[in-house]
Amino acid sequence: MSEQSNNKSATPVLQLRQINKNFPGVKALQQAQLSLYAGEVHALLGENGAGKSTLVKVMTGVLQKDGGELLLDARAQSFATPKDAQQAGISTVYQEVNLLPNLSVAHNLFLGSEPKRFGFIDKKAMANQARQLLSTFGLDIKVTAPLSEFSVAVQQLVAIARGIAPKRGAACTKVLVLDEPTASLDADEVQNLFQVLRQLKQQGVAIVFITHFLDQVYQISDRITVMRNGCFVGEYQTINLNKAELIAAMLGKELCQQRHQAPCLAVEHSEAILTARQLSSGQSVQQLDLDLPQGQAVGLAGLLGSGRTEICRLLFGLDQADGGTLSFAGKPIKLNNPAQAIALGIALCPEDRKTQGMIAPLSIRENISLALQAKQGWWRVISKKKQQQLADFYIEKLQIATPDADKPIGQLSGGNQQKVILARWLAVEPQLLLLDEPTRGIDIGAHAEILQLIRQLCQQGMSLLVTSSELEELTAFSSKIVVMRDRKKVAELNGEDLNPDRIMAAIAGASV
Amino acid sequence: MSRTCLPLWITFALVLLMFAAGASQFDGFASLRVVTNLISDNAFLLVTALGMTLVILSGGIDLSVGSVIALSGVAAALLIGPYQWHPLLAFALILPCAALFGAGMGALIQYYQLQPFIVTLAGMFLARGVATLLSEESVAIEHPFYDAVAEFGLELPDGGWLGATSLLTIALVLLMLVLTHYSRFGSSIYALGGNSQSAQLMGVPVARTTILLYASSSMLAAMAGIIFSFYTYSGYALAAVGVELDAIAAVVIGGTLLTGGSGFMIGTVLGVLLMGLIQTYINFDGSLSSWWSKIVIGGLLFFFIALQKLLSHKWQNKAGGRA
Numbered sequence: 001m002s003e004q005s006n007n008k009s010a011t012p013v014l015q016l017r018q019i020n021k022n023f024p025g026v027k028a029l030q031q032a033q034l035s036l037y038a039g040e041v042h043a044l045l046g047e048n049g050a051g052k053s054t055l056v057k058v059m060t061g062v063l064q065k066d067g068g069e070l071l072l073d074a075r076a077q078s079f080a081t082p083k084d085a086q087q088a089g090i091s092t093v094y095q096e097v098n099l100l101p102n103l104s105v106a107h108n109l110f111l112g113s114e115p116k117r118f119g120f121i122d123k124k125a126m127a128n129q130a131r132q133l134l135s136t137f138g139l140d141i142k143v144t145a146p147l148s149e150f151s152v153a154v155q156q157l158v159a160i161a162r163g164i165a166p167k168r169g170a171a172c173t174k175v176l177v178l179d180e181p182t183a184s185l186d187a188d189e190v191q192n193l194f195q196v197l198r199q200l201k202q203q204g205v206a207i208v209f210i211t212h213f214l215d216q217v218y219q220i221s222d223r224i225t226v227m228r229n230g231c232f233v234g235e236y237q238t239i240n241l242n243k244a245e246l247i248a249a250m251l252g253k254e255l256c257q258q259r260h261q262a263p264c265l266a267v268e269h270s271e272a273i274l275t276a277r278q279l280s281s282g283q284s285v286q287q288l289d290l291d292l293p294q295g296q297a298v299g300l301a302g303l304l305g306s307g308r309t310e311i312c313r314l315l316f317g318l319d320q321a322d323g324g325t326l327s328f329a330g331k332p333i334k335l336n337n338p339a340q341a342i343a344l345g346i347a348l349c350p351e352d353r354k355t356q357g358m359i360a361p362l363s364i365r366e367n368i369s370l371a372l373q374a375k376q377g378w379w380r381v382i383s384k385k386k387q388q389q390l391a392d393f394y395i396e397k398l399q400i401a402t403p404d405a406d407k408p409i410g411q412l413s414g415g416n417q418q419k420v421i422l423a424r425w426l427a428v429e430p431q432l433l434l435l436d437e438p439t440r441g442i443d444i445g446a447h448a449e450i451l452q453l454i455r456q457l458c459q460q461g462m463s464l465l466v467t468s469s470e471l472e473e474l475t476a477f478s479s480k481i482v483v484m485r486d487r488k489k490v491a492e493l494n495g496e497d498l499n500p501d502r503i504m505a506a507i508a509g510a511s512v
Numbered sequence: 513m514s515r516t517c518l519p520l521w522i523t524f525a526l527v528l529l530m531f532a533a534g535a536s537q538f539d540g541f542a543s544l545r546v547v548t549n550l551i552s553d554n555a556f557l558l559v560t561a562l563g564m565t566l567v568i569l570s571g572g573i574d575l576s577v578g579s580v581i582a583l584s585g586v587a588a589a590l591l592i593g594p595y596q597w598h599p600l601l602a603f604a605l606i607l608p609c610a611a612l613f614g615a616g617m618g619a620l621i622q623y624y625q626l627q628p629f630i631v632t633l634a635g636m637f638l639a640r641g642v643a644t645l646l647s648e649e650s651v652a653i654e655h656p657f658y659d660a661v662a663e664f665g666l667e668l669p670d671g672g673w674l675g676a677t678s679l680l681t682i683a684l685v686l687l688m689l690v691l692t693h694y695s696r697f698g699s700s701i702y703a704l705g706g707n708s709q710s711a712q713l714m715g716v717p718v719a720r721t722t723i724l725l726y727a728s729s730s731m732l733a734a735m736a737g738i739i740f741s742f743y744t745y746s747g748y749a750l751a752a753v754g755v756e757l758d759a760i761a762a763v764v765i766g767g768t769l770l771t772g773g774s775g776f777m778i779g780t781v782l783g784v785l786l787m788g789l790i791q792t793y794i795n796f797d798g799s800l801s802s803w804w805s806k807i808v809i810g811g812l813l814f815f816f817i818a819l820q821k822l823l824s825h826k827w828q829n830k831a832g833g834r835a
Binding site for chain 2: 062098100107114121
């Protein structure tokens with residue numbers, strides 16, 4: 001940290017000044033700025049829709065700026081394509097892993113700059129170089145296998161490795177942009193990644209680190225730039241800025257630390273809306289006993305792959321049970337498809353909104369009315385006027401940031417997309433709402449709003465089953481928490497046991 | 513790897529099985545003559561299917577190839593006959609024109625974001641129409657060069673004979689094998705078929721690759737048309753109707769995914785050989801109607817599409833379990 005003052009005097013390796021960028025109807029960036037020095041980790045923070053992604057896209061050549069200047073090593077530059085930026089030494093790892101699942105790991109690392117021999121791609125050399133590169137990440141995998149065979153965490157590391165891999169005819173990497181690199185990593189993998197980042201820092205690479213995890217910001221970053229509504233808010237030394245100040249800068253208002261209040265209604269003996277006994281589905285869920293009480297939110301905790309998502313799929317009829325019984329509102333039921341579940345009043349907000357939830361080119365209005373339309377049957381078309389009312393109502397209620405209901409959902413920020421998907425299912429007024437990771441990849445503001453909404457829904461008598469990797473968050477609204485491990489329920493916590501430590505212990509398998 | 517290789521091995525096994533079946537039932541089936549005839553009879557289809565493989569690997573489709581075969585055949589016949597051009601000169605004009613035609617379709621697909629299906633469908637009608645406009649009748653080709661080429665070839669034992677067009681076809685197969693698996697162009701095609709947005713972000717020259725890809729397909733189709741003209745000594749506007757569909761069938765039977773991004777050039781070669789072997793078997797039998805080959809190919813297609821679905825489904829479940 002002490003070399004910070006030295007850095008200050010040096011010229012930034014990359015400087016963005018007074019960048020403007022307009023989209024039809026929206027000023028995405030106004031006078032945005034960012035200065036990066038060699039050998040620093042620079043956190044770029046802001047709520048969803050603050051313009052971080054747009055700023056990154058401008059500096060990596062995906063979008064063209066409408067005004068302002070971009071200085072690389074004090075020389076004005078502009079990048080017409082991502083390739084131009086790469087050639088100049090700016091590499092980017094995007095939020096969603098943007099690699100090619102059908103190509104081998106090695107090929108993904110070196111696509112476009114494959115080692116050649118006699119003019120042909122030298123696959124052997126490519127595999128060797130890939131192994132070498134990945135070994136610096138502590139990753140020992142079969143590099144000739146297709147990328148799709150590996151977990152998201154591995155794919156993420158491969159994407160970062162690609163970011164720093166030497167490119168043909170390009171300057172060595174000066175700037176590495178990481179957009180939410182830790183979103184799909186577990187704690188060990190995050191530390192592993194940070195180790196790599198520290199190495200790169202020492203090699204003099206300037207790293208832009210975009211994240212929603214503020215703890216990680218304090219762990220790894222040297223300086224912070226905060227953006228809000230497309231504008232530059234401030235640039236800070238990480239050590240001189242405490243968390244409350246940071247959050248205030250991001251939200252633009254003094255926010256008292258979000259206290260997790262006690263569960264909405266401590267009605268211990270409310271009727272169970274859904275009861276599962278010994279419910280099984282192949283390998284994915286084994287002998288599950290579950291009671292979801294009316295008007296309460298039940299949390300579902302566990303690591304990725306512990307069976308959380310599978311339970312949601314099962315209860316929504318996406319997967320079929322092959323053993324056990326299920327009853328809903330006192331009647332035994334059997335779910336063969338989602339249509340049956342919807343008819344009963346069960347709704348699911350899936351984990352991956354991008355591929356399973358939203359229909360990107362359709363408008364907010366159409367996305368919201370989709371589930372209701374499906375429930376009514378396709379012969380009874382919901383009139384455009386009714387759709388509009390519905391959309392306006394939820395835009396207002398959930399505070400979806402959009403100029404109007406006709407904007408394609410694909411153009412909204414992550415948090416707002418999630419709200420639209422939520423609105424879609426709220427519109428059918430379900431009795432039981434299954435939320436699979438409702439807060440993944442959205443910012444603090446939207447995060448708090450969604451937690452608030454969950455409490456409200458409980459108060460209105462809706463039952464919820466919510467999965468989340470964030471334990472603090474689970475304890476904030478759950479009346480009880482079911483902990484999964486290896487496809488089995490290992491614990492059910494309530495009352496005093498509802499705290500992150502107990503959940504952690506249950507997940508880890510310590511005696512509960 | 514096994515996931516993408518399995519269809520390939522199945523096709524290979526079917527080729528061997530078909531050959532063994534023929535050899536056990538008919539005298540003279542297991543001879544080099546049959547093998548070399550297989551190549552020369554299917555040379556034009558094979559060359560067309562090579563180009564089709566490139567296109568399908570990228571996630572596209574090219575319906576215009578059959579018409580391009582006919583057009584290049586008619587153009588060659590007219591240039592050589594009434595216009596008295598030397599055949600080589602005619603080919604030197606036809607091939608670049610075909611490439612330009614393909615590049616045009618590629619540019620439409622790339623810059624206007626149009627569906628390859630519809631663009632190449634338009635190309636199909638256009639090329640067939642132009643061919644018919646040039647000559648409604650079949651145009652015979654009589655030229656010493658054609659006779660010389662017919663004479664030229666490699667004598668093999670056992671009645672085998674690799675003619676000039678077969679040798680050319682084999683050379684093209686080798687070239688395309690190297691191109692798809694060991695060149696940057698080939699990598700770009702696979703990248704496009706995997707996910708064109710990711711490919712773009714990874715710096716793959718998407719536009720150039722797309723245009724070059726369709727140019728290659730059309731040029732190979734024109735080459736197939738020329739090979740076909742050596743086979744028939746004529747150019748005919750209504751020749752090679754439906755060959756695009758045979759080519760697609762061969763590519764799919766060869767284990768290439770219609771969604772793009774996965775498959776092998778050698779699979780297409782096996783696919784064409786398998787389709788040719790079925791026809792040869794029927795010819796040897798003599799009593800079977802030749803429509804049986806269509807029925808068998810139809811059945812095979814169903815089988816391979818179902819296999820693809822099954823494999824990709826199984827694989828998704830596996831990946832889902834790990835996530």
